[in-house]
Amino acid sequence: MQIAANVNYHVHSPDPQAYLIDAGGVTGKLVPPVQDRQTVSVRDLRGQEDRVRFDRDSLAFVKRPSVEATYGDDNAWQKAYDRQLAELLTQEIGARDVVIFDHTVRIDDPASDRKPARNVHSDYSEAGAQQRLKDLLGDAGAADWREGHFGFVNVWRPIRHPIASAPLGFVLPGSVEEADWVTLDLVYPDRIGQIMGLVHQGAHDWVYLSAMTPDEVAIFNIYDNRGLASIAHSALDLDADGHASVPRMSLESRTLVRYAR
Numbered sequence: 305m306q307i308a309a310n311v312n313y314h315v316h317s318p319d320p321q322a323y324l325i326d327a328g329g330v331t332g333k334l335v336p337p338v339q340d341r342q343t344v345s346v347r348d349l350r351g352q353e354d355r356v357r358f359d360r361d362s363l364a365f366v367k368r369p370s371v372e373a374t375y376g377d378d379n380a381w382q383k384a385y386d387r388q389l390a391e392l393l394t395q396e397i398g399a400r401d402v403v404i405f406d407h408t409v410r411i412d413d414p415a416s417d418r419k420p421a422r423n424v425h426s427d428y429s430e431a432g433a434q435q436r437l438k439d440l441l442g443d444a445g446a447a448d449w450r451e452g453h454f455g456f457v458n459v460w461r462p463i464r465h466p467i468a469s470a471p472l473g474f475v476l477p478g479s480v481e482e483a484d485w486v487t488l489d490l491v492y493p494d495r496i497g498q499i500m501g502l503v504h505q506g507a508h509d510w511v512y513l514s515a516m517t518p519d520e521v522a523i524f525n526i527y528d529n530r531g532l533a534s535i536a537h538s539a540l541d542l543d544a545d546g547h548a549s550v551p552r553m554s555l556e557s558r559t560l561v562r563y564a565r
Contacts, residue, residue: 314501477533
C-alpha cells in the first residue's frame with residue numbers, strides 16, 4: 305500500500321550549511337539550514353517485511369520484544385538492554401563486536417527536548433564517521449578496527465505504545481545517486497560534527513512499516529567501511545497524525561559494530 309507523506313529534504317548550496325544545536329545556550333533549540341518541503345509516496349511494508357534485507361538495502365525490520373518497558377531517566381535499564389542489542393546485532397547482521405554508545409528517546413511533543421528528526425538525512429559523513437570512530441576507540445583502537453570490516457548501525461524501536469504518528473521512513477539506497485547527498489555541519493556549543501543530508505529527486509523509493517509496536521525494531525546502516533550504503537531516513541508527517549491519540553515515543557540506539565567477515 306502507498307501513502308502520501310510530507311518530509312523536509314535538503315538543498316544544494318555553494319555555501320556551507322549547518323544545524324545549530326542548543327543554539328544560544330538553550331537546550332533543545334535547533335536552528336536548521338534551508339530545507340525543501342516535499343510530498344512523497346511511501347510504500348508500507350507491513351506483511352512484506354522480507355522485501356528489504358540489511359546486506360542489500362541497509363535496512364531490516366525484526367520482531368524482537370524488549371527486555372525493558374519503562375526506559376526511565378535513571379538509565380538503570382541500559383545494561384540489560386545493551387546486552388539484548390549486542391545479541392540482536394550478532395544474530396541479525398553478523399556483528400562480532402558491538403559498542404553501544406548512545407540512546408536517544410524521542411517524543412513527538414512540543415515540550416520535548418528531543419523531538420523526532422524531521423529532515424531527510426544520514427547520521428555521518430565519511431569525515432564524521434572517522435572522527436566518531438576515533439572519539440570512541442582512540443587512535444590505536446580506530447586504526448585496529450580500520451584493518452577489518454566495521455560500521456555504524458542504528459536500532460530504532462517504538463516505546464510504550466505502537467506508533468500512531470510520525471513513523472520513521474527510509475529511502476532505499478538503490479534509488480539514491482551520489483549527487484543527491486550534501487554535507488551538513490552540526491554545530492554544538494562545544495564541538496562540531498558532520499552528517500549527510502539528502503536532496504529531493506523524484507526517483508527516491510520511500511518505505512516504512514506501519515503501526516510499529518514496541519516488540520519490533522528497525523535495524524539500519526549509517527556507515528560501512530566496506531561499501532554498504534548509508535540509508536537516508538526521516539520522520540514522516542502524515543495527514544492522519546493530527547488524529548493520533550498518543551504522541552510518537554521511540555528509542556534510537558547508536559552502535560559501532562565490527563563484523564566477523
